[in-house]
Amino acid sequence: xxxxxxxxxxxxxxxxxxxxxxxxxxxxxxxxxxxxxxAYSHGVEVAIQNGVVxxxxxxRDWLRGVLRFGSGGNDCILLRxxxxxxxxxLVNDTALAFAASSERLLETRLQGAAFAKTAAAIWGGEARxxxxxxxxxxxxxxAGIDVDLTARMxxxxxxxxxxxxxxxxxxLGQTEGQAVLAxxxxxxxxxxxxxxxxxxxxxxxTAFLSxxxxxxxxxxxxxxxxx
Numbered sequence: 001x002x003x004x005x006x007x008x009x010x011x012x013x014x015x016x017x018x019x020x021x022x023x024x025x026x027x028x029x030x031x032x033x034x035x036x037x038x039a040y041s042h043g044v045e046v047a048i049q050n051g052v053v054x055x056x057x058x059x060r061d062w063l064r065g066v067l068r069f070g071s072g073g074n075d076c077i078l079l080r081x082x083x084x085x086x087x088x089x090l091v092n093d094t095a096l097a098f099a100a101s102s103e104r105l106l107e108t109r110l111q112g113a114a115f116a117k118t119a120a121a122i123w124g125g126e127a128r129x130x131x132x133x134x135x136x137x138x139x140x141x142x143a144g145i146d147v148d149l150t151a152r153m154x155x156x157x158x159x160x161x162x163x164x165x166x167x168x169x170x171x172l173g174q175t176e177g178q179a180v181l182a183x184x185x186x187x188x189x190x191x192x193x194x195x196x197x198x199x200x201x202x203x204x205x206t207a208f209l210s211x212x213x214x215x216x217x218x219x220x221x222x223x224x225x226x227x
Contacts, residue, residue: 021145024123028136029157031164034118035111035132037157041165041225042071042107043213048169049220052209056176059166060183062210063159067187070207072158074098075133076151076195077203082137083147088130094200095131100211103218103227108132115139148192155188156181169224 031038044062047053053062066072078098081091099105112132119139120127130138133154140150160181167177195202205211217227 021143022149024143025140025145025150025153028115028119028139029153031161033115035114037111037161038164039225040107040111040161040227041169041217042066042104042162042227043210043217044162044165045169045223045225046213046217046220047209048166050213053166054170056172056180059163059170059172060180063162063180063184064187065207066162066210067155067159067184067191070205070210071104072155072188073191073195074203074205075158076155076191077198077200078131079133079137079140079151079154080147080195080198081200082130082134083141083150088128088134088138091137091200092130092134094203095134098203098205099131100205101214101218104214107227148196151192151195152188155191156185159184159188165225 027033044053044059047062053059078091078095081094082088085091095108096105099108108131109129112130112135113127115132116125116130116135116139117127119125119135123139123143125139125142128135128138136150136154137147140147163177163181166172166180167174172180214227217223217225
C-alpha cells in the first residue's frame with residue numbers, strides 16, 4: 001500500500017532511557033492499565049476451539065507467526081511512525097485501513113481510546129481517539145521515551161496478553177504460559193530492531209490463519225473474548 005513520502009523523523013526527541021521512562025512504560029503496558037486488554041484474544045480463541053492451538057508448543061508457534069508476519073510487526077511500524085510523525089491522522093487512518101476484521105478494528109480503537117484518555121489525564125496531552133499502537137507511539141514521543149525500548153516492550157506486552165488468553169482458554173498452566181512468553185522474547189527484540197527503518201509503505205501481513213481466525217470469531221458461539 002503506497003502512502004506517499006516516508007514519515008519524517010524528528011531527531012530532536014531524546015532517545016536515552018531512564019529509570020523513570022522504563023517504569024512509565026511498565027505502567028502503561030501493565031495488565032493493570034485500564035485498556036481492557038484481558039478481554040481480547042486477537043483470534044486465538046478460534047485457534048483453540050479449532051484444535052490448532054492445544055499446547056504450549058502450538059501456542060508458541062501461533063504467536064510467533066502473529067508477531068513476525070502479522071499484527072506484531074505492523075503494530076511496531078505504526079508505533080514508530082506515530083512517534084516520528086507530525087501527521088498522526090495519516091498514521092491512524094493507515095492503522096484503521098490495515099485492520100483485518102471488524103473485531104480487530106474494535107480491539108485497536110477501544111484500547112487506543114482508553115489508553116489515550118488515561119495517559120492524558122495523568123501525563124498530559126490530548127485524549128485523541130487513536131488506534132492502540134499509534135496512541136502508544138504518540139505518548140512515548142511526548143514523554144521523550146526511547147522508541148526502540150517502547151517498541152520492544154510493546155511487543156512483549158502484546159504477546160503476554162495473548163499468552164494469558166491461552167492460559168485461560170486452552171487451558172495451560174501458568175508456568176507453561178511463562179515459558180512461551182520467555183521463548184518469544186528474542187522475537188520481540190528482533191522484530192523491534194528490524195522495523196527500525198520501516199515506513200508505512202512497509203506494512204504487510206501474511207499471517208492469514210490469524211486474520212481468518214479473527215473474522216471467524218465474529219460469529220463464534222459460545223465465546224469468552226471480544227476478539
